[in-house]
Amino acid sequence: MKTVLISGGGIAGTALAALLSRRGFAPTVVEHAPALRGGGQAVDIRGAALEVAGRLGVLAQARAHRTRMRGMSVLDGDGREVHRSTESTISSGRLDSDDIELLRDDLVRILHERAIAEGNTRFLFGDGVTALDQDEDGVRAHFEHAAPHRYDLVVGADGLHSAVRRLTFGPEEHFAHHLGMHLAIFSSDNFLGLEDWQLWLRDGEAGYGVYPVRDNTELRITFGFGGEPLPHGRRGPESQKAVVAERMAALRWETPRLLKALAEAPDFYCDTMTRIRMDRWSHGRVVLLGDAGYCASPLSGQGTSLALVGAHVLADALARSDGDHRAAFASYEERLRPFVELNQALATENPGGPAAEESVERAKSAISLDG
Template sequence: MKTVLISGAGVAGTALARLLHRDGVAVTVVEHAPGLRPGGQAVDIRGVALDVTERMGLLDQVRAHRTQMRGMSVLDGDGREIDRSTETTFSSGRLANDDIELLREDLVRFLHEQAGADVEFVFGDRISALDQDEDGVRVAFEHGRPRSFDLVVGADGLHSAVRRLSFGPEEQFTRHLGMHLAIFSAENFLALDDWQLWLRDGEAGYGIYPVRDNTQLRITFGFAAEPLPAGHRHAEQHKQFVADRMATLRWETPRLLKALREADDFYFDAMTQVHMDRWSNGRTVLLGDAGYCASPLSGQGTSLALVGAYVLADALRRTGAHHRAAFACYEKRMRPFVELNQALATENPGGPAAEASVERAKNAIALDD
C-alpha cells in the first residue's frame, strides 16, 4: 500500500491522515466543504481516546484548549432555575475528571496542522464514483480529474458518499433515535460566564454555553420529530423546520431564534445511528460516523473517531498493509468498543447515560492488543 484517499476532513479523517503519513503512506484527503468546517459543539475526548491524543503528541495542546465550565443551571419553560450543579454539566459530565471537552473546530484544526504540508488536502470536491479491482481503486470526482489509489477510506460522516457508493443506500444502515439537534453560534447576549443553561419544556428544549473566553455562545436546540424526507438538505429549509418546532418555547426563545436565522455556522441533523454487518468492501473501508455513528446523544462520537483512526492505522501497519487482513483486524478490535458506546445513546432516553456506563464504555478497548 502506497496511496490512500480519505473522504472527509473531520476528526476521523484528519486523524487517520496524520497517522498514515507518519507510517510513510502518501495520503490525499478530499472534503466537500471549501475548507475546514467552522462551528459545531464542544466535543469530549474520554478514556482510551486520551491515550490516542497523547500518542499523537496532542494531549497538552487539547488540554490547554479545554472548556472551563464552572457548572450549569436547569431551567423550566419560563426560564426559572429548578436545579443547578457545580460538579457536573450535561455536555461534559463530571467536571472533576481527566476527560477533556473542547470545541470540535479546535480539535480538527490541531489535527490538520499536525498532518503537515506533505498530506494533500483537496477542498471543495467530493467522490462521485468508485471502481475497484485487485490492483486498486479508480476514483471519479465531481470536479477534479479521475485518480487511482491503493485504498479508499470513507470518513465522510453520517451521510457518507463512500458508504453509499460501496455498500448501498443510506436507509439500509441507519436507525433514527427520535430526536433532532441543531447547533449554531451567536454573540454572548446572555452574558454567561463559564456557565451552562439547559431548558426543556415537553419534547423540545435547548442548551446554551459560552466559549472563546465568554465572547460567544454555542446554542443547541433539540426536539422530537420524525426524520425529514430524503433530499431535504438545504440550510434554509432546515432553519425553518427547527424554528417551527421551537417557536412554542418561552423565555429567551425569540432572541435565540433570531440568532438561529443569522447564524452562518448552522448544523442540523436527525439523531441517527449507523449499524452495519461489515465496514469494508474490497479496498474500501469506513471510519467513524460513516461506519458506526453513535450520534451526539452518546457523547462518544469524537472518541470513536480518534480510536477508530488509531486502530485502523495500527492494523495496516501490523499487517504490512495487506488490506484484507488489516480490515478484519480493525473490525474485530473495534466492534465491542463501538457497541458499548452506541448503547450510551439509548440507555436513558431524554437524559444522559449513567456515569458507570460511560466509564465502562470509554475504556473498553486496549490500544496495544
C-alpha cells in the same frame, strides 16, 4: 509508499491522515467544504481516546483549548432554575475528570496541523467523491472537480451521510436507525452575558442548551426536538432553519431571542439523531471509519472518541499487515467492534438525558490500543 484516499476532513479522517502519514503511507484527504469547517458543538475526548491524542502529540494542545465551565443550570419551561451543579455539566460530564471537552472546530484545526506536520498528507478542499471503481490492485476514484485518480485504498470518513458508504454498500436507509430526535447547532454573540456557565431548558419534546465559548465572547446554541426525519425537500439550510424555528416556537423564556440568533447565524448544522449499524465496515479495498461506519449519534457523547480510537486501530492494523489490506481490515473490525457496540448503547440508555456516569466510564476505556 501506499496511497490512501480519505473522504472526509473531519476528526476521523484528519486523525487517520496524521497516523498513516507517520507510518509511511501517502494519504490524500478530500473534503466537500472549501476550508476547515467552523462552528459545531463542544466535543469530548474520553478514556482510550485520550491515549490516542497523546500518541498523536496533540494532547497538550487539546487541553489548552478545553472549555472552562464552572457549572450549569437546568431550567423549566419558564426559565426558572430547577437544578444547579458545579460538579458536572450535561455536555462534558464531571468537571474534575481527566476527560477533555473542547470545540469541534478547535480539535479539527489541531489535527489538521498535526497531519501537515507529518509531511505526507495532501488535502483537497471543495471537492467530493462521485464514483469508485475497484479491482484487485487498487481503486480508481472519480471526483466532482478533480481528475480521476487511482489509489491503493479508500477510507470513507465522510460522516453520517457518507458518499463512500452509499457508493460501496448501498443506500443509507439500509443502515440508519433514527433515534426520534433532531439536533441543530449554531453560533451567536453572547447576548445572554453567560460567564463559563451552561444553561439547559426542556419542555416536552423540545429544549435547548446554551454555553459560552471563546473567552465568553460567543455562544454555542444547541436546539433539540422530537419527530420523524425531515423530508428530502426540507434539507437545505434555510428550509431547515424554518423547520427548527417552527418546532421551537412554543418554548418560552429567551426563546424569541434565540430564534432571532438562529435566523442570523453565520454557521448552522441540523440533522437527525441516528445510529449507523452495519454487518461489515469494509468491501474489497474500501473501508469505513467513524460516523460513516458506526455513528453513535451525539446522544452517546462518544462520537469523537470513537473517531479517534477507530483511526488509531485502523492505522495500526494497516501498518502491521505487511500490505495485506484484507487482514488489516479484519483485524480493525475484530478489535474495534466490541468498543463501538458499548459506546453506541450509551445513546439510548437514558431517554431523558445522558447515560449513567458508570456506563460512560465503562464504555470509554473498553479497548486496549495495543491489541
